[in-house]
Structure formats: C-alpha cells, structure tokens
Amino acid sequence: MKNYNPFTLENKSVLVIGQTYEIGQIVAASCEKAGADLIDGPIAYDEDGLIEFVNKCPSVDGLVIVAGANKTILSQFVTESEIVDFFNKNVIHGVMLCKKLQKKKKISKGASVVFVSTLAGIDNVHYGDIVNAICGSAISGLSKSLALEYGQKNIRVNHIRYGVIATQEMTANALLSDEELKEKQSYFPLKRFGKPSEIANSVLFFLSDASTWITGADIRIDGGYSLI
Numbered sequence: 001m002k003n004y005n006p007f008t009l010e011n012k013s014v015l016v017i018g019q020t021y022e023i024g025q026i027v028a029a030s031c032e033k034a035g036a037d038l039i040d041g042p043i044a045y046d047e048d049g050l051i052e053f054v055n056k057c058p059s060v061d062g063l064v065i066v067a068g069a070n071k072t073i074l075s076q077f078v079t080e081s082e083i084v085d086f087f088n089k090n091v092i093h094g095v096m097l098c099k100k101l102q103k104k105k106k107i108s109k110g111a112s113v114v115f116v117s118t119l120a121g122i123d124n125v126h127y128g129d130i131v132n133a134i135c136g137s138a139i140s141g142l143s144k145s146l147a148l149e150y151g152q153k154n155i156r157v158n159h160i161r162y163g164v165i166a167t168q169e170m171t172a173n174a175l176l177s178d179e180e181l182k183e184k185q186s187y188f189p190l191k192r193f194g195k196p197s198e199i200a201n202s203v204l205f206f207l208s209d210a211s212t213w214i215t216g217a218d219i220r221i222d223g224g225y226s227l228i
Contacts, residue, residue, distance in 0.1 A: 006208060006210040007034070007204060007208045007209075008034060008208065008209075009031055009036035009062070010036075011035070012035070012037070012062055012207070013037045013039055013058055013061050013062070014031045014037065014038055014039065014060065014062035014064065014207060015038075015057070015060045015063050015064070016038065016041070016064045016066070017041050017063075017064065017065045017093075017094065018065060018066030018068045018116070019041065020068065021167075022068075022167040022168055022169055022196055023066055023068060023162075023165065023200075024064075024068055026196040026197055026199070027064055027066060027116070027199065027203050028064075030203070030204055031062070031064075031204065031207065036062065039058065039060060041053075042097070045093040045096070045097070050096060050097060050100050054097075054101055054104050057101070058106070059105075059106050059108045060101065060106060060108065060111060061108050061112070061207075062112050062113075062114070062207040063098070063107065063111065063112075063113045064113075064203055065094040065097070065098075065114070065116065066117075067090035067091070067094070067115070067116065067117040067118075067135060067136075067139055068090075069089040069090050069135075070086075071086055072129065072132075073128050073130065073131060074127065074130070075130045083131055083134065086131050086132075086134075086135060087135055090117070090139065091135055091142065094115065094139075094142070098113065098146065102150070107153075109153055109154045110154050110212075111155045111156070112155070112156045112206055112207045113143075113150070113156065113157040113158075114157075114158055114159075114160060115139050115143045115157070115158070115159045115160070116159075116160045116162070116199065117136050117139045117140075117159070117160075118132055118136055118161060118162060119161045119162065119163055119220060119222055120132035120135075121134065121136030121137035121138075122136060122137065122218070123220060139159060140161070140218055143158065143216070144157075144216055144218070147216035150215075156206070156211070156212070157216065158211075158214060158215060158216070158217040158218075158219070159217065159219070160202050160203065160206070160221060161218065161220050161221070162199050162221045162222065163188075163193075163194060163222025163226075164188075164194065164222075164223075164225070165193060165195065165198075165199060166192075166194065166195060167196055187228065188223040188225050189224030189225070189227060190223040190224055192223065193223070194221065194222070194223055202221055
C-alpha cells in the first residue's frame with residue numbers, strides 16, 4: 001500500500017479543450033505530469049470537424065473544457081456578433097463535443113468531465129462583464145444538467161469557477177496599473193491572486209479517483225474573494 005495514490009491519472013486518457021489559453025496549457029501539462037495519456041483535441045468545431053475528430057478519438061476517461069475566451073466590454077458597446085462569437089467558443093463548442101462523444105460512446109463509464117470558467121455570472125459580476133457573465137451562467141447550468149444526465153452512466157460532471165488568476169494574458173491586457181493591481185490583491189483574504197497551477201490541481205482532483213462520489217459540484221476557487 002506504500003504506492004497508493006488516489007490522485008494519480010496513470011492509465012487514464014484525458015482530453016483537454018482550451019489549450020490556446022494559459023490555464024488550459026497548464027491543466028494539460030499537469031495532467032501529463034500526473035500520468036495521463038493526453039489526447040489531441042479537434043482542429044475545427046464545425047459539424048464536419050467534430051465528426052472527423054470523434055470518429056478517430058479513443059475513449060476518454062477525463063474531459064476538461066476550459067472556457068478561456070473572455071472579453072471586458074460595457075453592454076452599451078457590445079455587439080450581437082461578439083456575444084454570439086464568445087458564446088460559441090465558451091459554451092456551444094463544449095456542448096456539441098460532449099454530445100458527439102457521448103453519442104459514439106467515447107466517454108468511458110466512470111469518466112470525469114470538468115468544466116472550467118470564471119466566477120462571472122454566478123458570484124461576481126463586474127462592470128463590463130456582460131459577455132463573461134452570460135457564458136459563465138450558461139456553463140454552470142450546463143454542467144449541472146449533464147451531471148444529472150450522465151450520472152446514470154457513472155460519468156461525473158463538475159464545474160470549477162476561478163477568480164483572478166495571474167496569467168500572462170491578464171498582465172498583458174490589464175486595465176489597471178501595477179500599483180492598482182497590488183492594491184486589488186490586498187482585498188483578497190489570502191492577499192494575492194491565484195496561480196494557473198492552483199486551478200490545474202483542482203482539475204486533477206476531479207479527474208482522479210479521489211473524487212469518485214462527487215458530481216454536480218460548482219466550486220469556487222477565488223482566494224476567499226467571494227466572502228467579502
């Protein structure tokens with residue numbers, strides 16, 4: 001029993017969607033370090049692209065869908081095309097991928113599906129968060145619906161919602177100065193922003209056998225910010 005490790009992903013095939021974003025990249029790298037066999041994702045998300053991918057895809061033991069497309073814009077300036085574009089990337093693509101994988105029985109019994117998105121739309125809505133809030137709310141409802149539907153097949157579905165994470169993308173697109181960012185960190189009970197690796201570690205927990213009786217969870221990872 002010395003080698004017992006319920007958090008290992010050895011002998012599990014894992015598909016991580018959203019690796020064009022830093023959090024998705026870190027999640028995929030962490031899964032590989034934990035022993036998972038990574039599956040390359042779809043090249044395209046149109047009907048033909050998904051059909052081609054699913055037909056070639058092996059059965060997956062873990063599916064992670066990271067909603068990494070974010071946009072800060074006030075409602076008076078947002079366009080319909082922007083809302084549709086971000087909703088497609090963050091929500092519709094994931095829905096259709098799950099549908100086609102499940103229809104072809106490519107999600108293994110006992111598998112784990114993990115959605116990853118921001119807090120927007122549930123706990124925190126800030127100025128200019130209209131697009132993010134729409135997507136976050138939809139993903140929260142989607143994950144619960146799939147948890148009920150997939151439960152009869154012993155497939156777990158959970159949702160991780162993260163607060164402010166110190167990524168290169170956040171730094172490059174920051175609307176606040178360095179001093180303002182430091183001040184914002186002081187608002188958190190833990191006095192800092194989160195790290196991408198801390199989101200990845202939570203994903204590993206839900207993918208692993210350490211969480212085999214958890215489904216339908218909607219967990220906040222925000223350094224305690226939502227307590228304020």
